[in-house]
Amino acid sequence: MADPPEPVGLYEAFTRCGEFVFLSAISSARSGEMITGKVGQDLSLEQGQEAARCAADNLLAVLAAAAGSDEGITALLLLRGQVNAANEFAQVHKVIDAASELIVQRLGDRGRHARTAIGCSALPNNNAVTLEAIARVRL
Numbered sequence: 001m002a003d004p005p006e007p008v009g010l011y012e013a014f015t016r017c018g019e020f021v022f023l024s025a026i027s028s029a030r031s032g033e034m035i036t037g038k039v040g041q042d043l044s045l046e047q048g049q050e051a052a053r054c055a056a057d058n059l060l061a062v063l064a065a066a067a068g069s070d071e072g073i074t075a076l077l078l079l080r081g082q083v084n085a086a087n088e089f090a091q092v093h094k095v096i097d098a099a100s101e102l103i104v105q106r107l108g109d110r111g112r113h114a115r116t117a118i119g120c121s122a123l124p125n126n127n128a129v130t131l132e133a134i135a136r137v138r139l
Contacts, residue, residue: 004061005029008125014066019074019139021066025082025130028055036126040089043128048083049098051128055081056099059131060106067137076103076113078134084127085119092119099131 005027007013014023028035028051039048060070067073081096083089096117103111113133123130 023133026059028129030054040086048095052099055131056102075136084123093117
């Protein structure tokens with residue numbers, strides 16, 4: 001699992017309210033380098049899926065930090081995925097599927113979640129994929 005990335009702006013990576021954790025948009029950075037570009041134009045579907053897996057790895061690292069450990073994560077309730085997509089790219093859901101698959105692989109049933117996958121004309125810093133989530137953790 002990746003180290004939790006630091007926020008790149010004036011916000012917190014997560015906020016916690018009791019057993020609920022709200023995660024800010026987490027980028028598709030890998031080894032400190034952001035995966036950038038439009039999926040369906042600059043990046044293939046497969047490259048977009050790799051960006052989604054990197055973002056999911058980062059999201060799980062932030063969530064584990066918020067929960068104190070992987071075992072402290074009791075449920076990932078909602079995942080929102082944003083894909084920097086070319087205008088005619090209609091496979092946004094398949095990009096975010098890669099993130100969902102990685103999360104369920106790592107957390108098992110605790111990782112099954114409701115989800116939204118949205119194609120965007122642009123994301124901050126030309127990021128390929130960002131993910132945000134709501135989760136439940138142990139008190």
